[in-house]
Amino acid sequence: MTTINVPTREEVSSANQAIFDNLKKNLGVVPNLYATLAHSEHALGNYLAFQNGKSSITGKAREVVNLVVSEVNSCEYCLAAHTMIGKNSGFTDAQILEIRSGKASFDPKLDALARLARNIAVNRGHADTTLVDTFFAAGWTKENLVDVIVVIGDKTVTNYLHATTRVPVDFPAAPKLAA
Template identity: 30%
Template sequence: MSRIPTPATIEEAPEASRPILETIQKQIGSVPNIFRLVSNSPAALNGIASLQGALGKGKLAPATRERIALAMAEANGCDYCLSAHTFTGAKFAKLDEAEIASNRRGTSNDAKAAAAVEFARALTTARGSVAPGEIVKVRDAGYSDAEIVEIIAQVALNTFTNYVNEALDTEIDFPRIDRLAA
């Protein structure tokens, strides 16, 4: 059970959060617990939904965003996000088991995607203070300046959701995935 109440239905959520939850329901057919839990703060829910929506219209491929989310979940030890993104990575981004395993280890079987995932992992480890060479590596792999900024934005979004889920012990509503052995 989560450490703060999770509205069981859209109607139980704060009124200002309901339109966002209804949109999520229409888009994916359900409202995952992360969104229901965050709906306790309409401002926070609007923030993650807005950033997620904006990045969805950006230059970075959806599969790359999922790869980054998987790497972040493993690096930050977020059981909820690890379970959610393993499911969504396979179902929506069409990542296979080998790719998901690579992403969780902070890399990719695809050379270009590996640069993005490794950069995301470096950002996490260094808390943003990456060496200039890290930017050069991701740019040399073929990422534009816009995509580099979007990788950083994806890391920020995933860090927020990782922290929310771990701090508040969000109940996992996806097939549970265990973290890799250290």
């Protein structure tokens, strides 16, 4: 198998070097998966614009979607990163594990979100209409539904990138779910 390296700042375009500098300034580091996007002249900037676009799904809700989708796609990189981000967002270790399994019994609104996000990811967009109705009954809106699908797309991009490149995970490993 061809090894895909994590490019250094010197190996990427000047536009991507500027993005690396900004990431390092804001995060203290350039995460390996972001750096890998910089093999393309445009992918890193396009992805960050997409990821950081305005959305009605933010904060804890976004982390629910990120964790659920990363679990469905078995992405060890994104599970590691979003376990850390989830903890920083206020979720406990037990809540993160439950979210990854597609549930959030500790919060009815997040539970409806987790169940729907998992169903959409597992069924490649062919959502169970009962779960969509439950999502709306929990207080989510049509705007939220559209934004959930966009977040699923965002996370799927990085899940697939890692699955294909297998670049090293530079976050503490996420614990495995009990079988």
